[in-house]
Amino acid sequence: MAVSSPPATVPPRPRASAAPVKRRRRKVDWRAVGAFTVLTAPVVIGLGVFKYVAIAWSFLLSFNDARGTISIGHWIGFDNYAFLLGDSAFRDSLVVIALFTVFIVPVTFVASLGLAMLVNGIRRGRAFFRTVFLIPGAVSYVVAALVWKMALFNGLPSGVANVIGGLFGADPVPWLSETSPPVYWIAVVTLRLWLQVGLYMILFLAGLQAISPSLYEAGELDGTTKWQAFRYITLPQLRNTSVAVLLLILIGAFQAFDEFYNLFGTGLSGTATAPVKPPLVYLYDSALGDQNYGVGSAGAFLLTVIIVVITLLQGKFVGFGKKD
Amino acid sequence: MAVLTPEAPPAPARPVRPGRRGWGRAPKYALAGLLVLVFLMPFYIMVRNALMTRPQVSSPDWSWLPDPLSWVNFHDLFADPSVPMGHALLNSLVIAVITAPVGTMFGSMAGYALARIDVPGRRAVFTYVLVTLMIPQSVTFVPTFVVVGAMGGVNTTWGIIAPNLFSAFTVILFRNFYLRFPAEIEEAGRLDGLGYLGVYRRLVLPNSGSMLASLGALMFIESWNSFLWPLVIGQDPSSWTAQIALSTFLTAQTINLPALFAGALVTIAPLVAMFLVAQRFIVRGIAASGLKE
Numbered sequence: 231m232a233v234s235s236p237p238a239t240v241p242p243r244p245r246a247s248a249a250p251v252k253r254r255r256r257k258v259d260w261r262a263v264g265a266f267t268v269l270t271a272p273v274v275i276g277l278g279v280f281k282y283v284a285i286a287w288s289f290l291l292s293f294n295d296a297r298g299t300i301s302i303g304h305w306i307g308f309d310n311y312a313f314l315l316g317d318s319a320f321r322d323s324l325v326v327i328a329l330f331t332v333f334i335v336p337v338t339f340v341a342s343l344g345l346a347m348l349v350n351g352i353r354r355g356r357a358f359f360r361t362v363f364l365i366p367g368a369v370s371y372v373v374a375a376l377v378w379k380m381a382l383f384n385g386l387p388s389g390v391a392n393v394i395g396g397l398f399g400a401d402p403v404p405w406l407s408e409t410s411p412p413v414y415w416i417a418v419v420t421l422r423l424w425l426q427v428g429l430y431m432i433l434f435l436a437g438l439q440a441i442s443p444s445l446y447e448a449g450e451l452d453g454t455t456k457w458q459a460f461r462y463i464t465l466p467q468l469r470n471t472s473v474a475v476l477l478l479i480l481i482g483a484f485q486a487f488d489e490f491y492n493l494f495g496t497g498l499s500g501t502a503t504a505p506v507k508p509p510l511v512y513l514y515d516s517a518l519g520d521q522n523y524g525v526g527s528a529g530a531f532l533l534t535v536i537i538v539v540i541t542l543l544q545g546k547f548v549g550f551g552k553k554d
Numbered sequence: 555m556a557v558l559t560p561e562a563p564p565a566p567a568r569p570v571r572p573g574r575r576g577w578g579r580a581p582k583y584a585l586a587g588l589l590v591l592v593f594l595m596p597f598y599i600m601v602r603n604a605l606m607t608r609p610q611v612s613s614p615d616w617s618w619l620p621d622p623l624s625w626v627n628f629h630d631l632f633a634d635p636s637v638p639m640g641h642a643l644l645n646s647l648v649i650a651v652i653t654a655p656v657g658t659m660f661g662s663m664a665g666y667a668l669a670r671i672d673v674p675g676r677r678a679v680f681t682y683v684l685v686t687l688m689i690p691q692s693v694t695f696v697p698t699f700v701v702v703g704a705m706g707g708v709n710t711t712w713g714i715i716a717p718n719l720f721s722a723f724t725v726i727l728f729r730n731f732y733l734r735f736p737a738e739i740e741e742a743g744r745l746d747g748l749g750y751l752g753v754y755r756r757l758v759l760p761n762s763g764s765m766l767a768s769l770g771a772l773m774f775i776e777s778w779n780s781f782l783w784p785l786v787i788g789q790d791p792s793s794w795t796a797q798i799a800l801s802t803f804l805t806a807q808t809i810n811l812p813a814l815f816a817g818a819l820v821t822i823a824p825l826v827a828m829f830l831v832a833q834r835f836i837v838r839g840i841a842a843s844g845l846k847e
Contacts, residue, residue, distance in 0.1 A: 262673050265750030269667035270679055272660045276720030280698055281686045287704075288697030300700045345589070351582055361833060362590050365597075367840075368825040370779035372797045373818045374596070376804050380811060381599045387614040390599065424596065429840055436841045485692040488781045495805045510692060510782070517696045518786055526696040537690045 288527040296524035310528035320529070323512040324536075330508065331483040333419045338479050339472075342427045346434030347464075360435070364428035371488030374421050379406060379493050383417040391416075406493060414493075414506065421489050426482070430475050437471035438464070480544060484537050487511060509533050600822075603815035604628075611811045627812040631820065634810070638791055639817055642799035645788075646778055646821075649715055649795060654774035657719045658766055665728025666754055670740070680729075686722045692782055699786050709790040718777060724769055727842055731765045732758070768839030771832045775825055796821045 287302070292311070295304040314320045349359050366374075382390045383405035392402040406414050441464065449459050465472075487510040494506050507515070509529070517526025603611055604627055606620040632640045668680050698717050707713025739761065743753040759766075784795045794802070800821060803814050829836060 258674065262671050262750060265754070266667045266671045266673045266676065268751065269663040269671070269754065273664040273683065273720050273722075273725055274679060276660070276716075277683065277686050277722060280701060280717040280720060281689065281694065284694065284697035284701040285689065288700050291700060300703055348582060348586055348589075351579075352586060353579070359586050359590065360837075361830070362593050364833075364837070365826060365829060366593060368775060368829040369596075369822050370781065370797055372779075372781055372801050372804070373600075373822055376800060376814060376818050377596045377599055379804065380809075380814065381603055382596070386612070388612075388616045390595070393616045424593070428593075432837055432840045481690060485690055487692060491781075491785075492801055492804055510695075513693075513696060514782070514786070517699065518789075523696065523700060527700070530693050530696040533693050534689055537693065538688060 288523075288530060291523055292527035292531055294524050296522070296527070298521045300523050306524070310524045311532065313525060314528055314532060319507065320509070320512055323507050323509040326506055327484060327486065327508045329415070330418065330486060331480065333415060334422055334483050335476065335479050337419060338423055338427060338430060339476060341423060342430035342475065343434050343468075343472075345427060345431040346438055349431065350435060350438045360428075360431075363431055366424050367426070367429045369425060371421075371425065372492055374425055375489050375492035378417050378421045378489075383414075417493065418489060418506075421493070422486075426479075430479065433471055433475055434468065437468045441467045477541065477544065481537065481541065484533075484540070485510060487514070600815055600818050603812060604819045606812050608810065608812055611815075624812060627810075627816040628820070630810055630813040631816045634813065637799050637803050638794065639796070639799050639820075641792070642794045642796045643820065645711065645794065646796040648711060649784075650774050650777040652715055653718050653777040654770045657721060657724065657773050658770040660719060661721060661724030661728045661769065662759065662762060662766060663754070664725045665730075666732045666758055668725065669729045669732035670735070670758075671750060683722045683725050687726070695782055695786050698783075702787060708787055709793045710787075711793060713787045714784050714793070714795070717783070718780070721773075723843065724773070727769060728762075728765065731762070731842075735761075764835065764838065767832065768835040768842065771828065771836045772839040772843065774828070775836075778825055 287300075290302050291300065293305060293307055294302050295306045295309070296302070345363055349356055349363070352359060385402065385404035385406065386392065387396070387402045389402070389405075391405060392400075395401075395403065403413060405417050408414065445463050445467070446459060449463055454462070486508050490506060490508050490511050491514070510533075513526055513529045513533070516522050516529065602618075602620055605623045605625070606627075607622075607624045610617065610620060610624075664683070668676060668683070702708065702713045702717065705713075707716065735758065739757050740753050743757045748756060779797065780795075781797045781801065784793075784798055785801070788794055788798060796817075800814070800817050803809065803817060
């Protein structure tokens with residue numbers, strides 16, 4: 231994200247983006263200022279209240295003992311942060327999300343790219359296949375969790391996963407409560423994969439269709455194999471798309487809440503099956519369950535820092551932010 | 555879309571690629587067909603279970619089709635007094651129907667101003683909007699709860715709607731869209747004596763239809779499917795959305811499973827229908843929003 235330039239001071243310089251303006255001193259056009267203000271006011275005020283004020287308030291709250299209250303006044307310094315870092319449940323939640331990310335990012339990336347190449351290589355009925363792979367994107371995590379928990383991985387002999395396993399002679403597995411080995415990851419990962427892979431496929435499809443066919447023709451003349459064409463033409467041409475997709479998957483993974491909450495019924499809502507609480511579920515439990523808004527706020531800031539750092543690191547790693 | 559364009563000359567009338575035999579693509583179609591079955595399977599399960607009787611669903615034996623069809627589940631879904639499903643669906647509808655157009659409108663207004671009205675301080679406003687993108691959306695649920703709670707928005711519909719009307723992301727997408735907007739239209743309007751707001755309302759807005767539709771559709775889907783925020787703010791059953799009601803159903807002590815699946819069907823039906831109808835716009839919206847992040 232290019233937040234590089236400082237806020238402009240009064241004489242605005244012409245920018246490449248705007249229609250070229252002759253460089254001369256201008257009087258302020260008050261009608262333009264008025265229109266600009268009217269048009270931007272809702273967003274400026276809305277973001278001000280629900281982001282800036284909210285975050286500032288919450289930041290202060292994170293240094294307060296704010297149990298059962300959202301008012302500031304009982305200063306306790308870094309105690310909330312110390313509590314979080316000392317709480318093994320919080321540290322466990324970081325491990326959970328790290329593991330989840332390690333599974334979901336490469337799987338989603340490869341699957342969506344593969345799906346895009348498959349659909350792109352199909353002549354007849356391409357729209358049909360694209361639609362089918364995209365449709366799960368309309369389904370909410372709650373509904374998907376319902377189907378996964380109550381039908382696919384319900385652990386009953388008639389659960390779909392067990393029926394399929396039975397075809398190969400496997401015994402029924404209690405998928406969501408089996409922790410050794412932790413097979414519940416299969417349910418968690420496939421759920422998100424089913425929901426999201428079509429959306430990322432669309433991004434890759436757009437990228438693939440922007441590659442000039444002449445590149446492949448030139449390659450064919452040089453006698454490249456299919457793998458070489460993929461490695462030396464397709465992948466480099468998809469670089470921008472790939473970076474965007476990776477980033478989206480990563481950020482999405484770190485914000486996982488819905489499927490964990492509903493699959494494992496943690497927190498306020500019922501019985502835990504496997505002890506799988508990612509950080510947002512932990513935060514939800516401490517802020518809304520225990521009504522401890524100080525710890526909740528501190529957790530929000532720790533998480534934000536972690537996400538921003540990882541995003542920037544990943545950016546460095548894959549070269550995000552390079553302009554071309 | 556900043557995809558590198560290779561400096562190759564435009565391809566001359568392309569020869570039909572040699573070497574594509576009639577059967578060459580068969581494995582691709584076979585694989586795609588198999589994947590279609592896999593992708594549609596959860597939908598099939600939903601329909602199947604929604605039409606089964608309770609003993610059938612929990613039977614240890616697998617059966618492909620419900621027999622007889624048990625339509626009563628849809629009745630049970632709305633009859634359960636502990637989970638006000640009908641009311642929850644109505645809440646969801648109200649929320650999405652307000653959030654999508656208003657949120658899209660705010661995004662378009664600010665995006666247009668940031669792209670086309672050159673005033674001192676424009677850059678500052680742009681930065682102000684952009685910075686909020688750095689903060690991961692769902693992490694802000696605690697801060698936003700604190701503010702909305704202080705404003706008395708807990709358990710209210712407006713409390714669920716308000717924070718989602720302002721999306722920095724939508725603003726940025728609209729700004730990019732308006733940067734490429736043909737300037738002639740605006741100039742013509744100005745010659746006819748329209749002010750900035752007049753040009754926006756009479757000329758720019760009517761010509762932004764596809765962008766409004768694509769982001770509106772995405773916002774509608776997002777709003778309809780959102781879970782964490784409505785869960786946080788709507789703790790009282792009267793303010794539950796369809797997703798919350800389903801989730802409560804899902805984690806309840808005794809579950810009427812077929813009714814639960816009927817609920818899932820009812821909840822996804824409007825979105826799947828919308829997806830099929832407005833697919834063109836939705837795909838465009840996804841492509842735009844994905845690549846611009």
